[in-house]
Amino acid sequence: MKNIISNTYSRKFRGISTFESEAESIYFLLPFKFHSISIDREVLVNEIGDYLIVPQGTAKAIVHREIDFSSNLYRDLVANFFISPTPVPELLNVISTRYRTKKKSLGSFTSLHIFVVTLRCNHSCHYCQVSRAAESKSEFDISYKDLDAGINHMFLSPSEELTVEFQGGEPLLAFDKVRYAVERIQLLNEDFKKEISYVICTNSTILNDEILLFCKNYNILISTSLDGPAFIHNANRFKSGRASYDLVIEGIDRTRQALGHDKVSALMTTTALSLKYPKEIIDNYVENGFGNIFLRPISPYGFALKNQKKNHYQTAEFLDFYKQGLEHILNLNAQGVFFKEDYTSIILQKILTPFTENYVDLQSPTGLVSSVIVFNYDGFVYASDESRMLAEIKDYTFQLGHVTQPYEELFLGDKAKQILNNGVAECLAGCSDCAFLTYCGADPVLHYATQNDMQGHRAFSIFCKKNMEIIRYLFEMLDIRKGYVESTFQSWIHKPAA
Amino acid sequence: MMELRSKGKPLSFTQPIIGRITYGLAAESSILIDHSLDNTDVSDGYLAVLTKRSVTTHLSPIIHSIPSIQPLSEGDVIMMLPNGIIQTLFRVNSLDNTLFTTDRCNSNCLMCSQPPKDIDDIEYYYNVNHQVISLIPSTTEIIGITGGEPTLLGKRFFDMISHINRKLPATTIHILTNGRSFAWKNFTTRFESVNSSNLVLGIPLYSDYYLDHDYIVQASHAFNQTVLGLHNLASIGARIELRVVLHKLTFKRLPELAKFIFLNLPFVEQVAFMGLEYTGYTPHNDKLLWIDPLEYADELDIAVTYLNNNGINVSIYNHPLCLLPKPMWRFSVKSISDWKRHFLPKCDSCLVKADCGGIFATSRKVSLNINPQ
Amino acid sequence: MDVLASTDELLQFIVNEDIYSETVIFKTIYWLAPIASFDILKFPPKSFLITARPNTASFSEEIKKEIEIQLRKGLVDFKVRDLINQETSSVRSMIIAKAFDNDGFLDIEPQSQISDPIGFDPTR
Structure with a gap:
C-alpha cells in the first residue's frame, strides 16, 4: 500500500508548469457520444447527460488524441468528464453518484396508479379510443371488489410516494366509486403512511358542489381537457346539448374558486385541425389563466395505427407545430408572461440539470409497470393508458392479468418482464449509440402499436423521429441563442407553472 | 485570530491564563478589570487582574501598568501571556x-x-480553545473554527467539535477547511458522529x-480530494458553503x-x-493574482446569474458595491468583520455606503475604480 | 469506400475491412433502411461488399447520391463511436457497477497523497 503522506514538501511556490509536468502527458477517453446538430456544430454528451456543443469533427479529434493540452477545450473536456488524465478517473465516485441520480426512478418502483372507474362518458370525442357514451351503468363501471384489490396492490408498491389518478370515460359519472376509493385509501394509509396525491382526470362539465367539497377535503387535483379555442375544442370534443368549451371554462373557473387556482391543470390533445393553430391554442391557454401547456403529438393509437407513411407525415407536421408553438411561447416569456411548455421542460430538466424527470415515455428502463400501472374498469391490469387503448381494439399484448391475481404475477410476471426487457434503450439497436440516449426513453407500447415489435426499428420510429428532432432543435437553440433562451429554459425547470 | 491586543507588565504568573472578563462579579474563572486608584490587593475571589495602575507585589496573577486597556465587555474571554500581552479570544x-x-x-x-x-x-491551541469553549456563554449564536487546516488536528478535531456540541448545543459552528x-x-x-444541523463547513x-x-492551492491532487470530500460530506448530510476567491487565476473560468x-x-x-484580501501571501504574488474587480465583472455576472437561476444560493463577500454590476448588488453581503471593514475618504459621499461590503482594513492595495455612487 | 456498381436497380460499394469493421458497417446501414435494402458480403481478400437495392421499383439519382453521402458519413461517425466504445467499455462498467453498489463494496479510497509536513494521516 502506498504511503499517503508526501514527504517531499516545501513552502516554496511552484509554477503552473510544475503541476502540468507532473500530470500524465496522455489522456484517456471516458464514455461519451456525439450527434451533429447543424452543418458545422456537433454536441458531445457524456454518460451522465452533461453536454458540450463544439465544432463538427471534435469527437473525431478527441479520439485521435489531437486535443491541445493547453486549450480551453481540453480543460472543458476534463472538467466535464469526457476525458481523464488517468485511466480510471479519480472522480469515479462522483460520476457514479451522478449516474445513480439520473436513474433515480429505478429505486422506487410503481408510483402512478391509474384507476379507470368507468368507461361511460357524456362526450363523444372523435379521437377517443375507449369511451362508451350512455351505456348501462353496471357493465362499464369498476366493481367495488376490483377497486379493493387494486388498492391492495397499490399499497404493496415499495414507493413511498404514490399518485392515484382517476380516469374514464368520465370518472365523475361514477363519483361514488371515486369517493369510495379515496376514503378507503385514506383509511388504509393510516397504517402505511405513504405520501399520496390524488388526481381526477375529468372533462369538468359535471362538477358540482358536493364533488368540489370532496376534492377540497382530500386536496385532490383536477386535470381537465382543453384543446384550445372553442372552434377547435368543440370540433374535437363533441357533446350533445351545450357546447363542451363553454362548460369546460365554467368548470375550470368554478374549480379554481373552490380549490384554488393551482389545483386545476389542463391537457391538450393535438389533432389534424390543431396542427394549423399553435398560436391560437397557446394564447387560449394564457387567456384562461394557465402557466403551461403540453404540446402532445397526435396519438398514433387507433385510426393511423399501422400506416407508417401517414404516421411519419404527421410527425413532421407535428414538429412544425411544436416549433412554432415553442417560438411563440418564448416570445410570450420575452414579453414578461411566464409560460412554459411541459415536454420541453421535461427534456431540459434532463439536459441542463443533474437531476431527471420521471416521465414514463422518456424513461429507460421503461416506466411501464415500474412507474405506472392501470387498473381498468373490468378489473384487468395494463402497463399503461395506451395499453388499455390497444385492448379496446382487441389486442391484449400489454394486459398483465386480472386484478384478482397476486401482486407478483402481475408486477413481476412474464408479461411485465417481457415489457421491461424490450424497454431498455441502452440495449436497443439505434439507441445504444445515440447521443440523446440519456434524455430519451424506450416505448415498447408505441413501437408495438406502430411496428408490431416492442423494440421497433429506430429508422422507422415516429417516437425516435420526434424526440431526435426536438432534442436536436433544443441544442441548436442553446447553441446559437444562448443568453435569454437559456435563462428562460432555466426558469421553466425550476419554477412551478402556476 | 483576534488582533486586538494590549500589553502591560506581568506579575505572579509563569503560564498563560485564560479567563472571563468581569468588572466586579467574583468567580473562579473571572479576570477583574480593576479601575481602583489605590494600591490594595483586589485579587480575592478572582482568577487574575488587569489594571492600568503600577503594582509592585500582588498575590494573584496580574498584568499592570497597561497604558490603555482595549474596550472589553463583561464576559469576554482573554488570555494573559507571561510576557504581558493580553489577547482577546472571544x-x-x-x-x-x-x-x-x-x-x-x-x-x-x-493568496x-x-x-x-x-x-x-x-496541542497548544487545542488546550487554549478547550478552555475558551468552556467559558463562553451558551447563548452564543455562532462560532468559527479556522486555521491553518483544522482537520489536521485529527482526533483533536472531533474532540473539539463534540466539546462545543456539549457546551454550546444551540451555537452554529462554522468551520473553514479545504475539505x-x-x-x-x-x-x-x-x-x-459529531456532525449536527448546527454545523456548516466552508x-x-x-x-x-x-x-x-x-496550482492555486499549491498542492497536487487537492482538487480531486476536495471534490471527493464534498461528495462524502453530502452523503452524510453535512451543510456545505463553497467559497471562491476572485483573482486573476480564477476569474476566467467562473x-x-x-x-x-x-x-x-x-x-x-x-x-x-469572495473579493481578494490583499494581505498575507497575496502582496508577494501580486503579479499572479491582482486584477481590478471591474475586469472580472462579466464572468462574475454570468456565474452568479447561472447559479441563482438554478436555485443555488449565491453571495458575494468582501466586495465594494461600486465594483459590481448593479444587478449583482442584491447578492452582496457585508461579510467583513466590523473591526476589519474599511472605507476610503471619498466613500463618505457615497449614497449606498450603509449597504456596502467595504474593503479589508488589512488590504494594502485597493482598486483605483472605487467611486461614490 | 469505393463505388463498384451504380444502376437504377443496384448500388454496390467496397469497404476495406481493416478500416471499417462489420459492426461499423451494420450500424451505418441500419439508418438507411427506409431508403434502401442492404446486403453485406465478404469480398476477398480484405473487403466487404455492400449491396443496396431500392425499396421501390428503382433508385432515383437523388436517392443514389443520398445513399453514398450517408454511407460515407455514417462509416466515419460509427467508426469514431466504435473506438470510443472499445476504449471506454471497462470504465463504463465501473461507473454503472459503482452507481448501483448500495453497500459500498466497490468504494475506492483516494490513491493520491496528502502533503502535510508534520504527518497527518486521514486514514488513521
Whole structure:
C-alpha cells in the first residue's frame, strides 16, 4: 500500500508548469457520444447527460488524441468528464453518484396508479379510443371488489410516494366509486403512511358542489381537457346539448374558486385541425389563466395505427407545430408572461440539470409497470393508458392479468418482464449509440402499436423521429441563442407553472 | 485570530491564563478589570487582574501598568501571556468569533491571508480553545473554527467539535477547511458522529479544472480530494458553503466553475464569491493574482446569474458595491468583520455606503475604480 | 469506400475491412433502411461488399447520391463511436457497477497523497 503522506514538501511556490509536468502527458477517453446538430456544430454528451456543443469533427479529434493540452477545450473536456488524465478517473465516485441520480426512478418502483372507474362518458370525442357514451351503468363501471384489490396492490408498491389518478370515460359519472376509493385509501394509509396525491382526470362539465367539497377535503387535483379555442375544442370534443368549451371554462373557473387556482391543470390533445393553430391554442391557454401547456403529438393509437407513411407525415407536421408553438411561447416569456411548455421542460430538466424527470415515455428502463400501472374498469391490469387503448381494439399484448391475481404475477410476471426487457434503450439497436440516449426513453407500447415489435426499428420510429428532432432543435437553440433562451429554459425547470 | 491586543507588565504568573472578563462579579474563572486608584490587593475571589495602575507585589496573577486597556465587555474571554500581552479570544458582543486551531496546513494557497507554518502547535491551541469553549456563554449564536487546516488536528478535531456540541448545543459552528481530509471515507464517518444541523463547513473551490485548482492551492491532487470530500460530506448530510476567491487565476473560468458546481455539487447550501484580501501571501504574488474587480465583472455576472437561476444560493463577500454590476448588488453581503471593514475618504459621499461590503482594513492595495455612487 | 456498381436497380460499394469493421458497417446501414435494402458480403481478400437495392421499383439519382453521402458519413461517425466504445467499455462498467453498489463494496479510497509536513494521516 502506498504511503499517503508526501514527504517531499516545501513552502516554496511552484509554477503552473510544475503541476502540468507532473500530470500524465496522455489522456484517456471516458464514455461519451456525439450527434451533429447543424452543418458545422456537433454536441458531445457524456454518460451522465452533461453536454458540450463544439465544432463538427471534435469527437473525431478527441479520439485521435489531437486535443491541445493547453486549450480551453481540453480543460472543458476534463472538467466535464469526457476525458481523464488517468485511466480510471479519480472522480469515479462522483460520476457514479451522478449516474445513480439520473436513474433515480429505478429505486422506487410503481408510483402512478391509474384507476379507470368507468368507461361511460357524456362526450363523444372523435379521437377517443375507449369511451362508451350512455351505456348501462353496471357493465362499464369498476366493481367495488376490483377497486379493493387494486388498492391492495397499490399499497404493496415499495414507493413511498404514490399518485392515484382517476380516469374514464368520465370518472365523475361514477363519483361514488371515486369517493369510495379515496376514503378507503385514506383509511388504509393510516397504517402505511405513504405520501399520496390524488388526481381526477375529468372533462369538468359535471362538477358540482358536493364533488368540489370532496376534492377540497382530500386536496385532490383536477386535470381537465382543453384543446384550445372553442372552434377547435368543440370540433374535437363533441357533446350533445351545450357546447363542451363553454362548460369546460365554467368548470375550470368554478374549480379554481373552490380549490384554488393551482389545483386545476389542463391537457391538450393535438389533432389534424390543431396542427394549423399553435398560436391560437397557446394564447387560449394564457387567456384562461394557465402557466403551461403540453404540446402532445397526435396519438398514433387507433385510426393511423399501422400506416407508417401517414404516421411519419404527421410527425413532421407535428414538429412544425411544436416549433412554432415553442417560438411563440418564448416570445410570450420575452414579453414578461411566464409560460412554459411541459415536454420541453421535461427534456431540459434532463439536459441542463443533474437531476431527471420521471416521465414514463422518456424513461429507460421503461416506466411501464415500474412507474405506472392501470387498473381498468373490468378489473384487468395494463402497463399503461395506451395499453388499455390497444385492448379496446382487441389486442391484449400489454394486459398483465386480472386484478384478482397476486401482486407478483402481475408486477413481476412474464408479461411485465417481457415489457421491461424490450424497454431498455441502452440495449436497443439505434439507441445504444445515440447521443440523446440519456434524455430519451424506450416505448415498447408505441413501437408495438406502430411496428408490431416492442423494440421497433429506430429508422422507422415516429417516437425516435420526434424526440431526435426536438432534442436536436433544443441544442441548436442553446447553441446559437444562448443568453435569454437559456435563462428562460432555466426558469421553466425550476419554477412551478402556476 | 483576534488582533486586538494590549500589553502591560506581568506579575505572579509563569503560564498563560485564560479567563472571563468581569468588572466586579467574583468567580473562579473571572479576570477583574480593576479601575481602583489605590494600591490594595483586589485579587480575592478572582482568577487574575488587569489594571492600568503600577503594582509592585500582588498575590494573584496580574498584568499592570497597561497604558490603555482595549474596550472589553463583561464576559469576554482573554488570555494573559507571561510576557504581558493580553489577547482577546472571544467577544460576547461580536458575531465574528473564531477559534484558531493551528498554523499548519496541507495546502499553501497563493493568496493565503494567513500563511501557514510547519510547526506542531495542535496541542497548544487545542488546550487554549478547550478552555475558551468552556467559558463562553451558551447563548452564543455562532462560532468559527479556522486555521491553518483544522482537520489536521485529527482526533483533536472531533474532540473539539463534540466539546462545543456539549457546551454550546444551540451555537452554529462554522468551520473553514479545504475539505481534502474528507476524501477518506473513515475520516468522514468519524466526522458524522459529531456532525449536527448546527454545523456548516466552508470549503474553497477555485476552478472546475483540477490543475488550475491544484496550482492555486499549491498542492497536487487537492482538487480531486476536495471534490471527493464534498461528495462524502453530502452523503452524510453535512451543510456545505463553497467559497471562491476572485483573482486573476480564477476569474476566467467562473462560468464553467458555476456549471461544475450545479451539475456535480448541487447539494451545497450556498456559494460565496469572495473579493481578494490583499494581505498575507497575496502582496508577494501580486503579479499572479491582482486584477481590478471591474475586469472580472462579466464572468462574475454570468456565474452568479447561472447559479441563482438554478436555485443555488449565491453571495458575494468582501466586495465594494461600486465594483459590481448593479444587478449583482442584491447578492452582496457585508461579510467583513466590523473591526476589519474599511472605507476610503471619498466613500463618505457615497449614497449606498450603509449597504456596502467595504474593503479589508488589512488590504494594502485597493482598486483605483472605487467611486461614490 | 469505393463505388463498384451504380444502376437504377443496384448500388454496390467496397469497404476495406481493416478500416471499417462489420459492426461499423451494420450500424451505418441500419439508418438507411427506409431508403434502401442492404446486403453485406465478404469480398476477398480484405473487403466487404455492400449491396443496396431500392425499396421501390428503382433508385432515383437523388436517392443514389443520398445513399453514398450517408454511407460515407455514417462509416466515419460509427467508426469514431466504435473506438470510443472499445476504449471506454471497462470504465463504463465501473461507473454503472459503482452507481448501483448500495453497500459500498466497490468504494475506492483516494490513491493520491496528502502533503502535510508534520504527518497527518486521514486514514488513521
